[in-house]
Amino acid sequence: MFYWTELKNRINRFNLKFPDEREREYRDFYYESSYITTRFAYLILAFIYGFFGYLDSVVAQQHFDLFISIRIIVVVMLLMVFFYSYSENFRKHWQTLIFVTYFLGAVGIILMLVMMPEVVVYSSGLILVFLAGSVLIKLRFLAFSIASWLVIIIYIICGFVWNVNSSIILSNSFFFIGAIIISMIAAYRTELFNRDNFDLYLQIAKKNAQIEQANKNLESKVIERTKLLRDRNEELKEEVKRRIIIEKELIEAKEKAEESDKLKSAFLANMSHEIRTPMNGILGFANLLHEAESEEEFNEFVSAIINSGEHLLNLINDIIDLSKIEAGILKIEKSEFELNRLTKEIFEMFSVNSYVVNKNLKLSYKDSLPDDNCLIYTDRVRLKQIMINIVNNACKYTDEGSVDFYYEIRGNSLYFAVKDTGIGIPEESQNVIFDRFMQASNGRTSGRESTGLGLSITKTYLNLMGGSISVKSKVGEGSEFSFILPDIFKTA
Numbered sequence: 360m361f362y363w364t365e366l367k368n369r370i371n372r373f374n375l376k377f378p379d380e381r382e383r384e385y386r387d388f389y390y391e392s393s394y395i396t397t398r399f400a401y402l403i404l405a406f407i408y409g410f411f412g413y414l415d416s417v418v419a420q421q422h423f424d425l426f427i428s429i430r431i432i433v434v435v436m437l438l439m440v441f442f443y444s445y446s447e448n449f450r451k452h453w454q455t456l457i458f459v460t461y462f463l464g465a466v467g468i469i470l471m472l473v474m475m476p477e478v479v480v481y482s483s484g485l486i487l488v489f490l491a492g493s494v495l496i497k498l499r500f501l502a503f504s505i506a507s508w509l510v511i512i513i514y515i516i517c518g519f520v521w522n523v524n525s526s527i528i529l530s531n532s533f534f535f536i537g538a539i540i541i542s543m544i545a546a547y548r549t550e551l552f553n554r555d556n557f558d559l560y561l562q563i564a565k566k567n568a569q570i571e572q573a574n575k576n577l578e579s580k581v582i583e584r585t586k587l588l589r590d591r592n593e594e595l596k597e598e599v600k601r602r603i604i605i606e607k608e609l610i611e612a613k614e615k616a617e618e619s620d621k622l623k624s625a626f627l628a629n630m631s632h633e634i635r636t637p638m639n640g641i642l643g644f645a646n647l648l649h650e651a652e653s654e655e656e657f658n659e660f661v662s663a664i665i666n667s668g669e670h671l672l673n674l675i676n677d678i679i680d681l682s683k684i685e686a687g688i689l690k691i692e693k694s695e696f697e698l699n700r701l702t703k704e705i706f707e708m709f710s711v712n713s714y715v716v717n718k719n720l721k722l723s724y725k726d727s728l729p730d731d732n733c734l735i736y737t738d739r740v741r742l743k744q745i746m747i748n749i750v751n752n753a754c755k756y757t758d759e760g761s762v763d764f765y766y767e768i769r770g771n772s773l774y775f776a777v778k779d780t781g782i783g784i785p786e787e788s789q790n791v792i793f794d795r796f797m798q799a800s801n802g803r804t805s806g807r808e809s810t811g812l813g814l815s816i817t818k819t820y821l822n823l824m825g826g827s828i829s830v831k832s833k834v835g836e837g838s839e840f841s842f843i844l845p846d847i848f849k850t851a
Contacts, residue, residue: 370551370554370555370558372551374501375499375500375501375547375550375551375554377554377558381557381558381561384557384561385554385557388557389497389499389553390450390453393497394444396495396497397444397453397457397496397497398441398444400491400495400496400497401437401438401440401441401444401460401496402441403495404437404464404491404495404496405434405437405438405441407487408430408433408434408437408464409430409431409434411430411480411484412426412427412430414480415427415430415471418475418478418480419471419474419475419478422471422474422475425470425474426471429467429470429471430467432467433460433463433464433467436460436463437460437464440456440457440460443456454498454499454502457496457497457498457502458498458502458506460496461488461491461492461496461498461503461506462506462509462510464488464491465485465488465489465492465506465507465510466510466513468481468484468485468488469485469510469513469514469517470517471484472484472485472514472531473514473517473518473520473521473523474521476518476523476524476527476528476531477527482531482534482535485510485514485535486535486538489507489535489538489539489542490542492506492507492542492546493542493543493545493546493549494545494546494549498546499546499550500543500546500547500549500550503542503543503546504539504543504546507539507542507543508539510535511532511535511536511539514528514531514532514535515528515532574653574654574655577653577655580652580653581653581655581656584652584653584656641664645664648661680812680816684816684819689823691738691741691823691824692738692740693736693737693738694736694737694738694739695734695735695736695849696734696735696739697733697734698728698733698734698735698766698773699726699728699733701739701742701743701746702724702726702746702764702766704743705724705743705746705747705750705764706722706724708747709722709750709751709754709762710722712751712754714751714754714755714757715754715762718754718757718758718759719759720754720757720759720760720761720762721760721761721762722754722761722762722763723761723762723763724763724764724765724766725763725765726765726766726767728767728768733768734848734849735773735847735848736847736848736849737773737824737844737846737847738824741820741823741824742824742844744816744817744820745817745820745821745842746764746775748813748814748816748817749764749775749777749817749840749842750762750764750777751813752813752814752840753777753778753779753781753838753840754779756779756781756782756838757779757780757781757782757837758781758782759780760779760780760781760837761779761780762777762778762779762780762781763777763778763779764776764777764778768847769843771845771846771847771848772843772844772845772846772847773843773844773847774841774842774843775841775842775844776839776840776841776842777839777840777841778837778838778839779837779838779839780836780837781837781838782834782835783832783833783834783835783836783837783838784830784832784834784838785834789830789832792814792830793814793815793817793818793828794815814828821842821844824844825844825845825846826842826843826844826845827842827843828840828841828842829841829842
């Protein structure tokens with residue numbers, strides 16, 4: 360009872376119209392949602408209306424010429440409306456055109472019916488027209504009802520004019536009236552349902568606007584929480600300073616080490632700290648989620664947890680790759696794939712990378728390949744990881760400016776290069792950055808998350824695949840990493 364009371368206040372239940380500006384909005388919505396369906400419906404109806412002309416040659420041979428002329432006129436009219444639907448003016452007149460085509464199509468069947476009253480197929484054809492009007496061509500309820508009752512009146516008049524047996528007229532009229540009533544109920548319920556859903560959609564949109572306004576009112580609280588976060592950031596800075604001291608101590612211990620076991624020990628100590636840092640971040644911000652006072656604050660904590668989780672995952676992946684290399688189980692599995700598609704994937708992935716987005720870096724790539732279907736034959740997984748490691752390294756150590764990568768085919772080899780405007784690498788460090796657990800000795804690299812494994816793993820992969828990697832860099836100006844991978848084409 361409550362539902363119908365509310366519905367009565369929103370929609371006129373007789374003509375199914377909104378009492379305010381929502382009517383115009385609904386008509387625009389109804390057109391957009393029904394446009395494609397209506398166009399295809401006209402094609403289908405044109406086909407069916409014309410196809411049934413075959414029955415005329417069987418059951419109405421004496422009127423075949425007249426009947427086929429009626430069908431041609433109606434089919435041409437339907438197709439004209441279909442092609443007119445591509446016009447921008449179709450929106451203004453589409454319901455009128457639907458009304459006219461529906462009415463004329465029904466009248467055409469009536470003419471056939473009164474000339475051949477004893478043939479049941481034409482009565483069935485009129486029923487199909489009623490169903491098409493109420494379901495397929497999206498004619499609104501009121502227009503459908505008016506057109507349908509006019510069709511019945513015309514049928515009765517034509518029946519008497521053509522001296523059709525009154526019993527046939529009476530029985531068919533009851534049959535048609537029943538079909539119209541059922542179709543009207545269906546059309547009424549369908550339009551009522553659509554309008555009610557549209558009204559609910561508008562109400563939801565209004566509530567969302569209210570929520571957005573309420574969120575703006577919470578801005579003052581966000582500012583207060585921001586001050587609190589600044590205080591906590593100061594504490595984190597102190598922790599970062601302590602971390603720098605520890606990292607320096609690890610680097611000194613690593614440089615003094617002469618054996619591989621000592622290097623591994625230094626690495627394990629460093630990795631333990633690297634793992635604890637994101638884990639502490641995850642646990643710390645997870646606890647803060649309970650204290651979140653706004654949606655923005657909640658999302659900020661969740662984002663911090665995600666970033667820490669991603670860093671932890673990268674650490675684990677480096678360890679797994681290193682273990683495979685140490686165990687000698689790393690295998691190169693070649694396959695044929697599109698190089699351009701792979702590099703496009705790399706570009707799209709780094710377009711949303713946190714380093715690129717947060718530092719507003721300009722990321723670009725270009726190729727010198729003749730087409731977008733350059734097939735190469737090598738290990739796709741390892742090649743993708745090599746590219747990701749080099750591009751990620753460039754983005755990580757570039758605070759502003761750009762990161763550009765390009766590639767070309769040189770004979771039977773792939774040449775790939777990444778150029779950045781980052782902090783650069785000291786000349787004395789360029790010979791050791793590809794060694795395990797080593798980073799460039801540059802004070803500006805402090806505070807950047809790294810295990811010292813990425814470039815080492817990259818070089819190992821390239822060596823296994825028969826390639827080589829090199830670097831050109833100048834402190835303060837940037838770096839350019841490049842590699843050459845031979846034998847990239849499949850031989851017969």
